[in-house]
Amino acid sequence: MAKVTNTITVEIINYPGALQSAVHGMQEFLLLANKQTTPESSRFVPIVSEVSEVSGVAQLNTIDTDIVVLPPNLEGEYFLDPDEALLDYLVAAHSKGTVICSVCAGAFILARSGLLRGRTITTHWQLEQQLAQHHPEVKIDIHKIVIDDVDIVTAGGLMSWMDLCFALITRYANAKETRQLGKYLVVDTGERDQRYYQSFTPNYSHGDDKVALVQRHIQTHFHTPQDIDSLATLVCMTRRTFIRHFVKATGLTPIHYIQRVRIQKACELLEGSTKSVEQVSFLVGYEDVNSFRKVFVKVIGLTPSAFRSRWNSVVPD
Incomplete structure (x- = not known):
């Protein structure tokens, strides 16, 4: 059997209020991807880091990660005011070449780190106005499910963690293996737009x-x-x-x-x-x-x- 050429460590940040089905779903999804790919393909090593364990940049930087993922938020407002230690870790990891990803409200944490300044990103369509108010320096395209900006990858809705995983598999394995995994899971891997799912709700609270x-x-x-x-x-x-x-x-x-x-x-x-x-x-x-x-x-x-x-x-x- 051919030797595995590369391993890709994916660190999933389990911050307070994070959607647990996404946190552990991404972990299982990537492990399942390993079983569907060829021996020559990259292998994913997903790990889950608890924010409660984040006591400082030095401790976090001992983990040699290729990708860091900020999952969707389910409850609470931690994503609006994350720990400085987490923000520092994201900046430090990015400076060493780690790819930083966010899903849904995870984009708020990523924006707070300053890494999104001047970039075009996506988030859940219902969060567009809130994110724009908090971070006017960030350009938001809620039509997209995933926006891959090479070193920063953002995904839209709550369940778009699967789209993010497919994007990562395509990047580090290939599109054929992505399609094979999609067929096995009975999940559509074709391109979609968030526009299909959006509803237009007028905002009357602007004060005019x-x-x-x-x-x-x-x-x-x-x-x-x-x-x-x-x-x-x-x-x-x-x-x-x-x-x-x-x-x-x-x-x-x-x-x-x-x-x-x-x-x-x-x-x-x-x-x-x-x-x-x-x-x-x-x-x-x-x-x-x-x-x-x-x-x-x-x-x-x-x-x-x-x-x-x-x-x-x-x-x-």
Whole structure:
């Protein structure tokens, strides 16, 4: 039998509140990957480190790790205010060439370390605004499930630890072995977008009452024609002033905001009814179904029909 050419040590940080199914699931996942790969492939050595054991940088640096993973958060707020010892360890490990990874809320810990400054990363789509508020220096792309920036790898949702593991297996073994493992586990290894899973929930807590008034108007009248001048008049603003206030409060232009509200309503109809795509298009304010399809694909990443096939098994009228 050929000799194993390399071992990859993966350190999974079990911080307070971490999702335990992810902590131990990653450990088992990588051990299972070893059984599915060829003898010539790299072998993963997953270990779990408890944050309670982190008493200083020196102790942590005795572990010769190739990869450090910050798993998702389940409960508590440790991820918002992690120990300085852990942050120092991440920086020290990264400086020695360790690949640092985060999943879901683990990105908050990684951001606190300063290693994400100027980078584009991903996290759970529901955490985008919170992460942006805490760390405006970080660029966030919640459309992606995994963003591999070579020395920093970030993954999106709570269960995207599996996507992260697949990405690591592809990097250190090969894509064929990733597909073989996926088939064995009956897990899809194809590329996905977080957009498929997102819901658009309006934020009214930004403190701008006039913008909130317009948001509520759009929420009620999304199915009717909307133009910026009329919305600006509604709150007694000039067009330019209104757009500036709206973007500052919501992070979206009025046109893009209207599109997000309409597409969210369309998703709900596609998931929960048997109405045709043409009917859904009309009900959410699009008279031209082709325009509706283009906007839907731009926002969700799937055609309306493909979205329905993924989430609704009911045959439309």
